[in-house]
Amino acid sequence: MPRPLNFRQIEAFRAVMQTGTTTAAAAMLHTTQPSISRLLAQMQSASGLKLFDIQKGRLRPTHEARELFQTVQRHFLGLERIEQNVATLRQSGTGELRLGCTPALGLSVMPAVVHAFLQQHPDVHVSLQTIGTPQLREGLLHGQFDLALSTMAMRHPQLDATTLHRGNAVCVMHPAHPLAARKALHVCDLQGQVLLTLHADDEIYLQLQDTMQQHGIAAASTVETTYSATICMLAAQGTGVGVVNPYVAAVFAPQLRTVPLQPRCPVEVVLAFPPQSAPSAMAERFAALLQAHFAALRGAAG
Structure with a gap:
């Protein structure tokens, strides 16, 4: 009776199909040739399929093996894409940072901070929109921004805004x-x-x-x-x-x-994140640069 295949068997089968021999497959997977042969035998027994025959001392894949290999390849390519995506996320967060701010801050504060951010993360795509505070608030509530910065209070029960800097008009x-x-x-x-x-x-x-x-x-x-x-x-x-x-x-x-x-006439700069999810790594790094920017302003004023 056919039995479920395990990952090691499928991995060994794929390596043999790619390299042509059990010896080369063993080198590819950093294991031994007998181990590869054993896994192939287990896979043939578990699947109930004849996957290889031997001609003049060499393995020769059957038609069933070639059909199965196409499915296995699609599976492994999907895994490779997942691993690549994980690596990208680990290196640069989502790969995109969506910022919103009021026009005054887009003209004054944001250029220097965006420049500093891209010096550290040159591969991240940055979207910066300069709009009014009501539109910023709605954008945060609908998940359109990763963070927003305003000189007006973004009052809403779902938003937890942080004051980054206090100044005067x-x-x-x-x-x-x-x-x-x-x-x-x-x-x-x-x-x-x-x-x-x-x-x-x-x-x-x-x-x-x-x-x-x-x-x-x-x-x-x-x-x-x-x-x-x-x-x-x-x-x-x-x-x-x-x-x-x-x-x-x-x-x-x-x-x-x-x-x-x-x-x-007090003026405050407030920072808010969207309430639907935790901030991304990129959003947190950008927020840290904003905090450093305003800390430098306080130091210069003091």
Whole structure:
């Protein structure tokens, strides 16, 4: 009665089919020729098939052996692909890293960190999308990102966000602006100025408007835009005084005068992973580089 074949028998059969002799098969599998012969005999007995005959002292595969070999080859090629995939994962995680961040961080923080990451992992494909915080939150919840970075809170019961850095909003203006000589600006100094601000649901905007109302301050006019980078470019043209996060202000520092704003308007950089699964090795390595980047910023400020 036929019996189940075991892996060692199939491995020996494959080696003989590939090399043509039991001696060469033994060398291929780092075993002895009698061991290969014994495994072949066991396989023929277990399968109930005649797999080889001997002609002039040489093994000759039967038609059944050739048919079986095609199936065995497909099986082993599948195993080899699995082993290759495991090796790739071990070396470079998933081989792809999907990042999401707000546009200001995509302009300021992410380029340096992505560069440092690719210096360590040049074979990893990186996808970086710069979108608003609501879209980042939805992308995380739907598994579209391996991690996301924002200067706004990503509030959701399923998301566990970590604060990587705390800073304060700054004022930016043309170096020749009348307020540019100040070491710091109080919100009262914005009275009668052309104010460059972000859109009405941005946390910096909300904090600024609340503080201005508390002090009874009114701007002469307001230019509202979606991106902090646009505020910086408008300020560089001398259009007015902008209030932005310190990260994007640093990018445009050569073109602008940047001064602290009082009372302070806190800004936090938060990191979140998708809740559906544990972070990949690549995502954890990228997060470690982000932490190192912000630790260096704290050191430079201290």
